[in-house]
Amino acid sequence: MxxxxxxxxxxxxxxxxxxxxxxxxxxxFQRAKGCRGLTLQRSIEKPQRYRLFVHWDTVENHxxxxxxxxxxxxxxxxxxxxFAAPPEAEHVQEVLKGF
Amino acid sequence: MxxxxxxxxxxxxxxxxxxxxxxxxxxxFQRAKGCRGLTLQRSIEKPQRYRLFVHWDTVENHxxxxxxxxxxxxxxxxxxxxFAAPPEAEHVQEVLKGF
Numbered sequence: 001m002x003x004x005x006x007x008x009x010x011x012x013x014x015x016x017x018x019x020x021x022x023x024x025x026x027x028x029f030q031r032a033k034g035c036r037g038l039t040l041q042r043s044i045e046k047p048q049r050y051r052l053f054v055h056w057d058t059v060e061n062h063x064x065x066x067x068x069x070x071x072x073x074x075x076x077x078x079x080x081x082x083f084a085a086p087p088e089a090e091h092v093q094e095v096l097k098g099f
Numbered sequence: 100m101x102x103x104x105x106x107x108x109x110x111x112x113x114x115x116x117x118x119x120x121x122x123x124x125x126x127x128f129q130r131a132k133g134c135r136g137l138t139l140q141r142s143i144e145k146p147q148r149y150r151l152f153v154h155w156d157t158v159e160n161h162x163x164x165x166x167x168x169x170x171x172x173x174x175x176x177x178x179x180x181x182f183a184a185p186p187e188a189e190h191v192q193e194v195l196k197g198f
Contacts, residue, residue: 023197029197030197038198041192044101044158044189045189090143093141094138095118096118096122098128099137
């Protein structure tokens with residue numbers, strides 16, 4: 001399993017609408033192939049910055065299967081109007097669990 | 100509880116030494132006031148880039164208590180020589196657990 005970290009900057013004043021949009025989009029991720037979980041994190045230092053954490057079985061489940069599916073269109077329909085810039089996505093793998 | 104995300108770029112070829120250093124530093128975090136967990140994530144797109152995820156009770160447990168303690172010095176002694184640049188740390192709070 002891998003973790004997608006999507007850094008998302010939101011237009012000023014649209015934070016509540018964005019958070020509601022992510023909640024609305026949850027079923028689209030639940031339906032997505034290989035998607036194992038989603039949380040939304042908000043930056044404390046920069047409250048207009050969020051990080052969407054999505055667990056996938058593989059990177060391709062995100063970059064190929066999801067992005068080419070109606071689920072992606074649904075996700076963007078729920079939140080795209082709140083973005084101040086295109087999200088930056090990166091994928092990481094846990095290499096150590098300290099405790 | 101909040102999550103510290105520290106983005107760390109490592110000197111080429113020092114990845115294994117860095118990972119071993121993080122493992123060696125785990126007890127310093129276990130001893131740190133308010134520290135509730137640590138994992139190390141490695142970027143798939145940029146394998147010299149890591150993200151250290153550390154759960155703290157409060158931001159100040161990291162920025163004040165930890166950084167002014169011998170535990171921080173121990174952490175840096177274990178891994179500092181592997182850094183290609185100073186780490187960039189940010190703190191986030193979970194605002195939505197989708198599933």
